[in-house]
Amino acid sequence: MPTSNDMQKVLDIQDKNIIFKDNCVTYGVFKGRRCKFIECTLSYTPKECQNCQIPNQDYTIYKNGTQTSRITFPMSGIVPTFLRMKKQRFMCKACKETFTAQTPLVENNCFISTYIKAHILTKSADACSIKDISKETNVSEATVQRVITKEAKHYRPHNQSLPKHMSFDEFKYASGRMAFEYINAQTGDILDILPAKDSRFVKKHFTSNYSLRQRERVETVTVDMNASYVSFIPVLFPKAHIIIDRFHIVQLVNRSMNRTRVKVMNQFNTSNGEDLKKYRRLKHYWKKMLKKESELSYTTYKSYKLFGQRLESAIVSDMLAYDKELETTYRVYQSIIKAVEENDHKRLESIVTQSYSSDLSSYMKTSLKTLRKHLKMIKNTFEYPYNNGRIEGINNKIKVLNRVAYGYRNFLNYKNRIILHFNLNPTKTKVNQKKKVNTKTA
Template sequence: MIDQSQLLRLLGLPQIAIDRVEITDAGVLEIHVHSTEDGAQCHRCGRRITEAHGLGQERRLRHVPIFEHRTEIVIRPKRYRCPSCHDHPTTTQRLDWYDPRSAFTRAFEQSLLRALINSTLEDVGHKDAVTPEQLEGILDRYVPSGIDWTALPALPVLGLDEIALTKGHGNFVVIVSARVEDSLSILAVLKDRKRASVEAFLRTIPKPLKRTVRVVCTDLYSGFIGAAKAVFGKHVAICADRFHVARLYRDAVETLRKQEQRRLKRDLSKAEYGTFKNVQWIMRKSESDVSAEERRIRARFFAHSPKLAQAHALSQALTDIYDMPLSKGQAKRKLGGWMRRVKNAEVTCFQSFLKTLRRHWEEITNYFTERRNSGFVEGLNNKIKVLKRRCYGLSNLRRLYQRVYLDLCGYRVFAR
């Protein structure tokens, strides 16, 4: 059996001595301790006080398990009376190893924080018998809430991105990211995507840092573009990510594909329609991933739908333009040619995309000079998508995003 001094070393807690150890019927290791420190700091005047005034209420603090036993430290904190303050208030002694607001020792809190890496609040809650609310309380205390602007040397590339917290529409948050010295950082998670919210945040960037912004990578949401232009003025390039533009023109093809599939399902025999197996997945694949068999299925479908064949070819042509190492001027000429092709084509599915292209011509063509900078937002998006899949159904998604996902999954988070 280990003796008390060895147990004390195992606990790793300073400033205490062990009175007795019990194992309850439920297998909980209860370690009753007392403080070996003397004195406190008067909570009113701040003076050091040493006039003992009994003991406070018994506290039970969960600690890291010992030999797989749930371990609780039981302590009655010392209290002291202040002789200087006029009504002699009493103050409870504070010890370094626990926060008076918490039901856990700091060591246990830190082990929970480590357990949260790549896990959800619910996962960790179940495993360690801690409520999600308690975990959130820990995150509140440990994850800093303000941006330390002085930690940022410069902000050459900013990213603005909206993310849907729940499936369907509405409930968006905005992720403000930055590439700081080649590592991706999250500057803020804004509670909604209103232009005013984005603008208000961008205005909190201190002036010297604001002057270092060169490019803002964003999607084609006019609220973001408007906010960035209002705050940074003309000398900052606004760049529409390829990722966001591609989503728009691919969605146009998708819509047409659905219409055409409905039409063919109605018009063709069941056997004939059956030969288009999985065509919806094939259409979404990038060209290099399409197998020979899939090409044959697609070709059969296109034979029945010349419109979709044309839309697909146009979409592919646009992707090809994006893949070319073009200057901004060259890209403008190529895109102009593509727009003429679309206007002369039979398909009408790109009409609203053409409007977007004209309205955001500069932002979209800026991509070709800022290609290198723009990639990081796309990387972030993909990462978030993967992470998000795991967390549907959790109550407080917004907070989860801000803290657990982004912070603990390897991004530096400067703010909530």
């Protein structure tokens, strides 16, 4: 038969005041489900009264019966598990008040063990829904959300200071609505998340939570080419340099190049056999048209569908010969990619500002016009090492949380889940940065 010490080890209970007797495990039914009940007793000699704090001397405090509580415990086996704990009650002669024995296993006036709450927080760091956590911990969905909300309060921003380098971005969360977030560009820590991204709302948030002196300390703000960000950043952060994320620069011209390819490709979708051959080639090898010219193979022959034994570079050259507009756009695209890769702002400026013939596609002309507007900020892109890589990675994980949960109707609950997810599940980069800081301090 198991002893009290054995049961404490099996259930991982550290409180020695909880006593288990033989044959303490029984089975029964609770809320229509078969459950396991474990009988135990909590008793000890209190040092003082919990109400008046008078020391327990000369039997000032005496035992006054017991109170049985049903405590939700982590599942032991395959059925829900509950502790039926008989808590000792005490009477104080001085204040004539009663109180109940307490244990770290469960909070006062609560019937959910701290082990369950710890398990909820552990699971909330993973990409799983509130409903799944509820089923696994044998508590209601409202309880799970309540535990998450309570813990998230410890990680909420206090709006006391701003880092020198920040990143701005937005993400979609419910019914097409967009939320705005800003993070520390150096550490990747989420500073805050706002339920709307319109400039008026963002301005009000920063001006009401941060003083002008705090906002003047910001040195750089990394954004994409969103026009609203570029308009209000100089107002909110007078001394900050705007950095355009280099990924969005490449993405802009990449999309223009691809749309040009699709336009030319569709012109060959005719009944003519030669035209159809060109159509299929442009459709099948679209990735090679977007690939960096320096990464194409110029020495190795391979067998390619629709081409036969050819060089990779020769395949691209043949497709460019199909149309003058496609070739001109490709040359501009490759020159911009190379300028960005080499951080050559002067070369990029000359490419963007020079006049082109009518052979250049309208898509690429529009992209060049956009780049001309942001040339000054793109120069900061080449001078500073910051980008939106961290915030884009955070957004990808946020979208996974939203997809797993099938959306959140309450933005505050969604925000608490996001904050808790990233604070309880830190990335390897953050851990390595903390180790470096500790090493320098030592």
